[in-house]
Amino acid sequence: MASSTNRRTAQSTAPLTSPTTPPRVGEQIQRLRAERKMTLDDLSRAAGVSKSMLSEIERDKANPTIAVAWRLTNALGVSLDQLFATQKSPETISVAGPHDIPTLDGNDARYQLRVWGPIELAGKFEWYELTLQAGGALVSNAHEPGTREHLTVLQGSVEVEADGATKRLKAADTARYVADVPHAIRNLGKGEAKALLVVIHG
Missing domain, CATH: 2.60.120.10 (Jelly Rolls)
Incomplete structure (x- = not known):
């Protein structure tokens, strides 16, 4: 049986997917990068993620692991929660009380x-x-x-x-x-x- 340490490691490197439809985080990362006027090279260096991997993620050809997603969101100045919150379909009219x-x-x-x-x-x-x-x-x-x-x-x-x-x-x-x-x-x-x-x- 795996130790608790090994289980935590496995959780931290598991791909960000769900049993049904995987989240399309690539489009959101690309949007956030563009809003901050960062190039692929800029974000690659800031996050410590290879440019080729980042390109694959942004084109939704690959899903980042939690560890990689954390490094990317940290470099973009947002939280993981914020990244996944953007996966919801936008409301036609949203109301703030x-x-x-x-x-x-x-x-x-x-x-x-x-x-x-x-x-x-x-x-x-x-x-x-x-x-x-x-x-x-x-x-x-x-x-x-x-x-x-x-x-x-x-x-x-x-x-x-x-x-x-x-x-x-x-x-x-x-x-x-x-x-x-x-x-x-x-x-x-x-x-x-x-x-x-x-x-x-x-």
Whole structure:
């Protein structure tokens, strides 16, 4: 009988297949690689997987072992769970409830950011619901070169500062400004302010 150590080894090197239909992980790995603008050589080196094997996997000519899949997902910055979650058929309409939306609280700075954009677009195109309490401020360092922000005030009034310039905005006003410099959004009023913040990275 195999020892527990041998059984663990066998599990870690077993092909990622099911008794019925094997998962088509190759297409997902290729998509993730393309999204990150990585070449086959880039991912091969980062994951320690031969280029020929990677090519076979991406074309669904071979299924990676768990160990190989772990190295690939680690190099791509995703988890194994995320990789297999993408195997589900996409819904025509997917709905996220209030409790599914990530929220960032800047308690001391008196702001709240609700992350409305999907996580797969983070670092490319993001949108948030920004709530600023009276006296609250969202102060940011410079983003990547070429990044711009678009802020539409939904309630109250705010002041936007970018690269030393400032503008006051009231409800229904939209400011578009460079965000590859230090910038800030401040609520100088006495009541709560809300805004839609869209970030387009350079």
